[in-house]
Amino acid sequence: MSWYARLGIGFCLTCSVFLARGQVKISGIVTNKEDGKPMPGLSVTVKAKAGTTMLTYGLTDNKGAYQLTFKTTSDSVLITVSGMSIQKKTLSYPNKTGQQNFDMAYEGIVLKELKVTPPKIRRLNDTLNYAVDQFTGKNDRTIGEVLKKMPGIKVAENGSITYQDKPINKFYIENQDLLEGRYGIATNNIAAKDVETVQVLENHQPIKALKNKEFTDEGALNLKLKDGAKNVWVANAQLGAGLSPLLWNNELLGTYFGKGKQLITTYKGNNTGDDSGADLRNFYGGDRNLPFPVSLGIQSPIEPGLSRKRYLLNQDHAFSLNHLRTLGKDYKLTTNISYLNDRQEKNSYSRTENFLPGDSTLVIEERLKSITRYHHLDGSLKLNANTERFYFENSLNFSGDLQRRENGTVENQQLISQERTAPYFKISNNLSLLRNYKKLTFRINSYNGYGKLNDGLAVQPMLYPLLFSDPGFPIGMDQSLTQRLFISQNSFSFRIKDGKFSQNYLATANASLLKLNSSLQSILENGSLGKQTDSLSNHLNWNRYDFGLAPEYSYLEKKTNISLKLPLSYIRLDRNDLIPNRRTGQERVFFMPSLSANYQLNLLWQFSAYAGYSQNIEGAENGYTGYVMQSYRYLVQNEGKLPERSMQSYRIGFRYNHPIKMVFASFYSTYYRSKMNLLYGNEFQDFLTLRKTLDIPNTANGHSFMLNLDKGFNGLIQKLSLDAGYDNSENTQLNQTSLTRFLNLKYSAGLRVNGKLGEWADFNYGLRYGSTKSILKNDDRDFAPIQSATQSGGINLFPSKEIVIRLRYENGYNSAVTGSGRAMNFADAGIRYRLKKLEFNLEYNNIFNTKRYIAAAYNGIGSYYSSYELRPSQVLMKVRFKIK
Secondary structure (H helix, E strand, C coil): CCHHHHHHHHHHHHHHHHHHCCCEEEEEEEEECCCCCECCCCEEEEEECCCCCEEEEEECCCCCEEEEEECCCCCEEEEEEECCCECCEEEEEECCCEECCEEECECCCCCCCCCCCCCCEEEECCEEEEEHHHHCCCCCCEHHHHHCCCCCEEECCCCCEEECCEECCEEEECCECCCCCCCHHHHCCCEHHHEEEEEEECCCCCCHHHCCCCCCCCCEEEEEECHHHCCCEEEEEEEEEEECCCEEEEEEEEEEECCCEEEEEEEEEECCCCCHHHHHCCCCCCCCCCCCCCCCCCCCCCCCCCCHHHCCEEEEEEEEEEEEEEECCCEEEEEEEEEEEEEEEEEEEEEEEEEECCCEEEEEEEEEEEEEEEEEEEEEEEEEEECCCEEEEEEEEEEEEEEEEEEEEEECCCEEEEEEECCEEEEEEEEEEEEEECCEEEEEEEEEEEEEEEEEEEEECCCCHHHCCCCCCCCEEEEEEEEEEEEEEEEEEEEEEECCEEEEEEEEEEEEEEEEEEEEEEECCCCCECCCCHHHEEEEEEEEEEEEEEEEEEEECCCEEEEEECCEEEEEEEEEECCCCEEEEEEEEEECCEEEEEEECCCCEEEEEEEEEEEEECCHHHCCCCCEEEECCEEECCCCCCCEEEEEEEEEEEEEEECCCCEEEEEEEEEEEEEECCEEEEEEECCEEEEEEECCCEEEEEEEEEEEEEEECCCCEEEEEEEEEEEEEEEEEEECCEEEEEEEEEEEEEEEEEEEECCCEEEEEEEEEEEEEEEECCCCCCCCCEEEEEEEEEEEECCCCCEEEEEEEEEEEECCCCHHHHEEEEEEEEEEEEECCEEEEEEEECCCCCCEEEEEEECCCEEEEEEEECCCCEEEEEEEEECC
């Protein structure tokens, strides 16, 4: 029996054991002994009579009621009720379901001199409350800087936030989702001093009508502001200038947070390496339902794995307007508009090694330069009502590059110029309705969207002369590609809930209609285009229709959630290839069951597991049959047959959460095995690459694990973070004319420390290690692992209340690099001075003037080496001041 089959059987047996164990439920009313009135907010705990570990706990509600559910083998338990200025009372109760009421009495407390230090983290049911002031250092200006110091919360380099290594599903400010996923606008701009508490809402269900009906294991963040930051207009600005070359860095921020109205408007612009567009990134995923299946691109440098501040050669302007207003009792209207204008320049040298059959290696060396200019506009208008009985949401969205131009050159055996233009736009509307009727829940969703992409790529000189028959001497190639896409996704479902069990039946009807037109033509000496030919053109109508029925059966109670999904899908695919006048149709029926479980072992430990099977037909990117030049050295022609993929996937995980001791840990392990009917590979002709397809079934499999630990402290060390990971994937690829089975191994480990040296300094240190190795089956070559390590450390000194001195050092190492470039060093320094409402910042970045960042790693059946040009040393003075 295979490993994953044993895992699946073990998973099902584990779920059965969890269900078979009996649960005890004790409830009651807590009242005042003197007047008989209910007493809300008192703590009620349960532990085994002879035990020391708490089994469960809760708080009395507004009516003084409590209800506790637990499991124990003890014959009796101890129930304790306690609260501030209340005489604690403990009663013994038999280990069986029943009711126990309490009458409580007040007691006076005589205190001598007492100094109370509130805990950094407090738990209230499923909500963790982080006291912001206790995590804020003297150098921390924005709430995003403070979030990085909070145990259990991680802020990635791109600004995305995870809680216990799972992305948050909502980001609220005063319980309102103003930013609709663009929460970098808040984390990088809202002052830490204005935030009272950061709340983590565990297992957060954003739709109130689905609470206790539909389980989610994702968390959400909510910023609770201080009273002084509410109902006031705030306007701040920053002006910055510097040298090497002439530098500028400017900002403008306006905010208002009231009970029925919220507003954040921002402007950022600079040429100093700060990515102003990072604030505008949508971490909810944005409009993923309108993906263009095919895209062109110039060959440009791959960005290195270090902070963008080190290498981003930019000139950008970013603007955002975010407004939320309540309409009546239940409705809210949210408007989000953003605009980004950017120019980015990249320069690098790259060396790609492709391991070919017969102990040979193809080496492609390139010196790459590129400049990208674009104007991006994004917006949404959403009307929303979210109550316990009714949910309504209608969102109108638009986005697009009003202009996009990419220029670049490649130096290998010759000088190659590239130019791409790719303006596009998308518009969509998403409607969702949900209504509860006692035990029934009805839900309707309808998404409809349209998008258009005009893509063009011109390359000189002529690299594929055998494809063209134009007279004379063509000087280059021009690829045009137009795609028009309409998507409609509709569903209706009803849920029946009977106690802890529920049934949900979902019916879906989806359509995807694509028109794809492309033409690859030569560029003649006079600048005109050569004639169009059928083999170099595509005129494809691609229509896909999906109809499905998805029953779901779930069991949900306080500690256990089990869900079985049995979706059945019918797919009809119509392809009309107009150039060869070939019309084909395909029909498939897919059954994709999955089983998931979450179990709260006790107050600290949580177990989760998943097993699933999926099937799909790949998209139009594999359906066109004429040549398309996707880049100057990558030419694609499909055989016409579509790839079909099936996959088994399994996952188990454990999470540990102890807020009082500030310990958060998680472990996840995954395994997958996939099958596909077609085999893809590359055929190299010097530095040019042609994609080839063979009608050969093949498999791929892999497994991985990830371990994370966060621990908060109150002494010299404030936060310690550790992580370790392993990934093993095995695949088959067509390599020239041979089949190659290869294995990729990846190891990673990391350490991060935040600390405090009394009132005069704080510090941070980070270490990250990675190793990659490629193994070719039935090949005698032994490729040495490529190991890399990066270290970073910083210290902030506080000689006085008004002055902060910042020092930072980074070091990078790569075992595949030889000579002086194997170890790379960076250093920065800065000083900040506050004078009343003014804040002066003097920065000196890249003190050693390190010019290039060198990296190497294995990639499939090859390796990649890159030397990327960095920003030079620069000195910058910034002045931040309050306008209102």
